[in-house]
Amino acid sequence: MLMNSKPIIEFTNFTFQYFSQAQPTLHDINLKIYTGQKILIVGPSGSGKSTLGHCLNGLIPFSYKGEVHGSLKINGRETSTLDIFKLSKTIGTVLQDSDAQFVGLTVGEDIAFALENDNIPTDEMHQRVRSVAQMVDMHNWLTSSPFELSGGQKQRTSLAGVMIDDVDILLFDEPLANLDPATGKIAIEIIDDIHKQSGKTILIIEHRLEDVLHRDVDRVIVINDGRIIADMDAHSLVASVVLQETGIREPLYVTALKYAGVQVTEAMQAGYIETLKSELSRDALQIWYRRIQPTRQLNTRLSILNMENISFSYDGLRPVLEDINFDIKEGEMVSIVGKNGAGKSTLSKLLCGFEREDHGRILYRGEDIRTKSIKERAEIIGLVMQNPNQMISKPLIFDEVALGLRLRQVPEEKITARVEKVLKVCGLAPFIEWPISALSYGQKKRVTIASILVLDPKILILDEPTAGQDYRHYTEIMEFLVEINKLGVTIILITHDMHLMLEYTPRAIVLADGRKIADTTAAEVLTDAKVIVEANLKETSLFALSQMADVEDGTQFVQSFIDYERRLKNR
Amino acid sequence: MNMKMKLFSYNLADTFIHRLSGLTKLICFLFLTFAVMYSYDIRVILVVMVFSILLMRTAQIQFSQVRLMVIYVLIFIFTNAVISFFFSPEFGTSIYGTSHEFASVFGISLTFEQLFYQVTKIFKYASVIPLGMIFLLTTNPSEFASSLNGIRVNYKAAVAVALTLRYFPDIQRDYKDIYLAQQARGLELSRKAKFIDRFKNSLLIVIPLIFSTLDRVEVISNAMDLRGFSKSKTRTWYMSRNFSRQDALALVVSGLIFIATVFVSIFINHSRFYNPFI
Amino acid sequence: MRDIFKVNTKTIVATGLGAAIFTLLFMYVKVPSPVPETSFQTAYGVSALFATLFGPIAGALISFIGHALSDAIQYGSPWWSWVIASGVSGFIFGFAFKRTKVEEGEFKGKDIITFNIIQVIGNVIAWVVIAPLLDILIYQEPANLVFTQGITAAIMNSVSAGVIGTLLLVAYAATRTKKGSLSMK
Ligand SMILES: Nc1ncnc2c1ncn2[C@@H]1O[C@H](COP(=O)(O)OP(=O)(O)OP(=O)(O)O)[C@@H](O)[C@H]1O
Ligand SMILES: Nc1ncnc2c1ncn2[C@@H]1O[C@H](COP(=O)(O)OP(=O)(O)OP(=O)(O)O)[C@@H](O)[C@H]1O
Ligand SMILES: [Mg+2]
Numbered sequence A: 001m002l003m004n005s006k007p008i009i010e011f012t013n014f015t016f017q018y019f020s021q022a023q024p025t026l027h028d029i030n031l032k033i034y035t036g037q038k039i040l041i042v043g044p045s046g047s048g049k050s051t052l053g054h055c056l057n058g059l060i061p062f063s064y065k066g067e068v069h070g071s072l073k074i075n076g077r078e079t080s081t082l083d084i085f086k087l088s089k090t091i092g093t094v095l096q097d098s099d100a101q102f103v104g105l106t107v108g109e110d111i112a113f114a115l116e117n118d119n120i121p122t123d124e125m126h127q128r129v130r131s132v133a134q135m136v137d138m139h140n141w142l143t144s145s146p147f148e149l150s151g152g153q154k155q156r157t158s159l160a161g162v163m164i165d166d167v168d169i170l171l172f173d174e175p176l177a178n179l180d181p182a183t184g185k186i187a188i189e190i191i192d193d194i195h196k197q198s199g200k201t202i203l204i205i206e207h208r209l210e211d212v213l214h215r216d217v218d219r220v221i222v223i224n225d226g227r228i229i230a231d232m233d234a235h236s237l238v239a240s241v242v243l244q245e246t247g248i249r250e251p252l253y254v255t256a257l258k259y260a261g262v263q264v265t266e267a268m269q270a271g272y273i274e275t276l277k278s279e280l281s282r283d284a285l286q287i288w289y290r291r292i293q294p295t296r297q298l299n300t301r302l303s304i305l306n307m308e309n310i311s312f313s314y315d316g317l318r319p320v321l322e323d324i325n326f327d328i329k330e331g332e333m334v335s336i337v338g339k340n341g342a343g344k345s346t347l348s349k350l351l352c353g354f355e356r357e358d359h360g361r362i363l364y365r366g367e368d369i370r371t372k373s374i375k376e377r378a379e380i381i382g383l384v385m386q387n388p389n390q391m392i393s394k395p396l397i398f399d400e401v402a403l404g405l406r407l408r409q410v411p412e413e414k415i416t417a418r419v420e421k422v423l424k425v426c427g428l429a430p431f432i433e434w435p436i437s438a439l440s441y442g443q444k445k446r447v448t449i450a451s452i453l454v455l456d457p458k459i460l461i462l463d464e465p466t467a468g469q470d471y472r473h474y475t476e477i478m479e480f481l482v483e484i485n486k487l488g489v490t491i492i493l494i495t496h497d498m499h500l501m502l503e504y505t506p507r508a509i510v511l512a513d514g515r516k517i518a519d520t521t522a523a524e525v526l527t528d529a530k531v532i533v534e535a536n537l538k539e540t541s542l543f544a545l546s547q548m549a550d551v552e553d554g555t556q557f558v559q560s561f562i563d564y565e566r567r568l569k570n571r
Numbered sequence B: 001m002n003m004k005m006k007l008f009s010y011n012l013a014d015t016f017i018h019r020l021s022g023l024t025k026l027i028c029f030l031f032l033t034f035a036v037m038y039s040y041d042i043r044v045i046l047v048v049m050v051f052s053i054l055l056m057r058t059a060q061i062q063f064s065q066v067r068l069m070v071i072y073v074l075i076f077i078f079t080n081a082v083i084s085f086f087f088s089p090e091f092g093t094s095i096y097g098t099s100h101e102f103a104s105v106f107g108i109s110l111t112f113e114q115l116f117y118q119v120t121k122i123f124k125y126a127s128v129i130p131l132g133m134i135f136l137l138t139t140n141p142s143e144f145a146s147s148l149n150g151i152r153v154n155y156k157a158a159v160a161v162a163l164t165l166r167y168f169p170d171i172q173r174d175y176k177d178i179y180l181a182q183q184a185r186g187l188e189l190s191r192k193a194k195f196i197d198r199f200k201n202s203l204l205i206v207i208p209l210i211f212s213t214l215d216r217v218e219v220i221s222n223a224m225d226l227r228g229f230s231k232s233k234t235r236t237w238y239m240s241r242n243f244s245r246q247d248a249l250a251l252v253v254s255g256l257i258f259i260a261t262v263f264v265s266i267f268i269n270h271s272r273f274y275n276p277f278i
Numbered sequence C: 001m002r003d004i005f006k007v008n009t010k011t012i013v014a015t016g017l018g019a020a021i022f023t024l025l026f027m028y029v030k031v032p033s034p035v036p037e038t039s040f041q042t043a044y045g046v047s048a049l050f051a052t053l054f055g056p057i058a059g060a061l062i063s064f065i066g067h068a069l070s071d072a073i074q075y076g077s078p079w080w081s082w083v084i085a086s087g088v089s090g091f092i093f094g095f096a097f098k099r100t101k102v103e104e105g106e107f108k109g110k111d112i113i114t115f116n117i118i119q120v121i122g123n124v125i126a127w128v129v130i131a132p133l134l135d136i137l138i139y140q141e142p143a144n145l146v147f148t149q150g151i152t153a154a155i156m157n158s159v160s161a162g163v164i165g166t167l168l169l170v171a172y173a174a175t176r177t178k179k180g181s182l183s184m185k
């Protein structure tokens, strides 16, 4: 690897405190990044990762005010002497929210946005847009509007929009959030190809460690509470205790190795599944696998929710859901997965009566609920929508969570107790007096979960509950859901997170292009190559591990892993 | 509430009018509408109106595309005619300086002057509509902002218009989602609730819409700053089109119509009104 | 001199999105009034809010673009005299920008009065002076009709901006955070 003696980015004793915060968010950062390196930044939610990114691209102090101490140099120049426009020539940023990043009316215009601001003549602009669009494979979509694009295509457009300026550094803030697994994988591949071809310096901020490690990175930097606590390569990172201590999800196959009693060391090269030296662990895995008793229990309870031949279209032309049938039993925990735009969120809207099906019936305990209004259905079904901003209507956290209870005329004394309990479960107790506007995306999402949980619905639908959550909070929320599930609440999870599906939902319904293509156990879904391709999912690394360990039945191996983990957690 | 109404049903036919640049169409639209807004001469107005209806056919606009607008406009023109009659039944007389009564309604005398004034006004208002529809239905919204900048509107204002067009569908979708989400929390929005409650409850929808939009303002303006927006005094446009001979032709024709209108008023009618009564 | 006419990226984005909300509310969220061709428009509450937060230029453009766009969508062409009057009202609302403490998280007594005086002045100038004059100048409408309509519009838009605008500003103030105020419990 190319190692210039001079770093392209250099933080020295750098501290930053937001205007409205009582404490600094970044403490005493010392970090050198060299030209051409590819860096992954991980850390719990609220640890300061995005803040670090804002310091690099100039949004701090241009847009966010606060106090800076210490020095930050980019290309040898102190950033305090540069403005955001000069910085934007050196560093291109792809923001987490691809809808906000998409400011043009069409793909072409959006890619050209930086050139327009630079007064590039129209003809030259068209040429450059075409060639960059080709790099990210969007050249056939130049006249499409954001409404017609999938999440992955929007992400590609954002990428082209920053690459067109020929910057030295590319910064990605959670590029995978809201992408389906296959599209996320492709996004990582595109970033990697650009890195290899152009030699640009690349920084990726992401919660989904295993997904980023699909391609190699030079260094992983771990941030916790605004401090850098680790800076190492992927192999040493997974061999260390840093991930557990900071509550970051380690790759699943590493967890499996540890369960099997294998000592994960640097020498095993466990940073990537491809480099893993499996011969060191084969026997241990086989022994561990054989020892696990399968626990397949069938749910024989009555069905609570039934979809019969449901079809739906928003505009009367293009079908979004076609002939969907399924049957959910009381007290089940099911996940609905599938590619971006498959119709998952639409399905949840039909269940709640937000939209009305064109054909078919929805039954609740055998009774058709066609005539029930949204409000009546809400007594039974609680929906946590994908976008938290659409649910939040009060400025303060407490009032927001209490809103539903107040509208149902619950006495105020009871409200306080119930709200406080739920806020604690959702990890929001420390913020109880904060305005919602001061929360990070992940924290807002938890507020909306709390505001529905507090209503005690019979059936709970959560649309992407873990988007933007770190592993610790994710586990807390999910364990709470498991608990209320045991008390009889039926839970439906809509998710792109394959770990979540594997760990928590015995059954998965898979949608692709508006059709149901599978309805079986999570382990089976994630080991079925055909379903995986059709629904843009990703094979789990556990399956790859089972093949390395010469286990014949990979699906059973994955299932055993789940059973083992469940028993571990229940202890 | 009809949420399925599209913002622009911009149609992708390939006609002479579609091929004109957005800037040309904007200038022609302004020339022609100013002409009919200025003139109160029914002859001029009818000429422009016939001309614009012919243009509508050239642009292959179907009646079904504009039916809703036509209904709105007819209601508007009709109520306007009725109330302006009851407010000022003598207005025509005072404009034209003569009074030829031919009937009376509810004791108010009806004059030819008033009738003529009101008929002229109906056509005056109606004649603007086809022009607007042609402009809306044949101009690519993306080209609109660059055309505004082309007629010397500050580019920042032009970008604001582009952003409005870009985010209107998103905001419309958000509005609907929030409306439903609040109902699912137990909000009563039907006619069952008292007026004051309904008012308070509808605020519970407008408030999240506005606050999430304000959050978005922050993120979007960050995204734009990061890509160098507003760093220089001018800006070029990806969607601006080069001028063709057809553009020149269209500009000349509509310019001439405008000049002719003004000419008729100043040198023939000696006023904005055409007076057949003297 | 407070620099209330400065335009930065945030002003532009706020204008674009504000105009989109204005258009939406202008078309769908209104209550008809007894006087013909006028209605109680909630949209003016929103333009008053945005004008107070982002200044006269944003205020003017939001009402102008929003009104023009919703006219164009519904009627095919904007009704210029009223569109211009809308723009003027938004412009004058913008003089409340930086005159209240709403950004620091306070919107009480004196601020509410300042805001409401400004918005009433704006509505009166726009609807009792500008709109009728333009109606007469451009369209030669009878004077007594346009002044009656103008006065009705001024009253209703003042109520809309006053009630909805004030409530929104109070709610907005509650979301602002003070320096060094956020710490975990
Ligand atoms: N504009 C702001 N004003 C005040 N505090 C802020 C602001 N933005 C972020 N913070 C606070 O700074 C801390 C770090 O936030 P940051 O967004 O950098 O976290 P993050 O590591 O990117 O988290 P996530 O993974 O959830 O995106 C959080 O506690 C957050 O509340
Ligand atoms: N309100 C709407 N009006 C029109 N079309 C819509 C609307 N909402 C969604 N769609 C379209 O319906 C299709 C299914 O969307 P949906 O949101 O259900 O997908 P999804 O499976 O939830 O995707 P994601 O994983 O990206 O959240 C998409 O093509 C989308 O563009
Ligand atoms: Mg972040």
Ligand SMILES: [Mg+2]
Pocket: A344, A345, A346, A386, A463
């Ligand atoms: Mg979805």
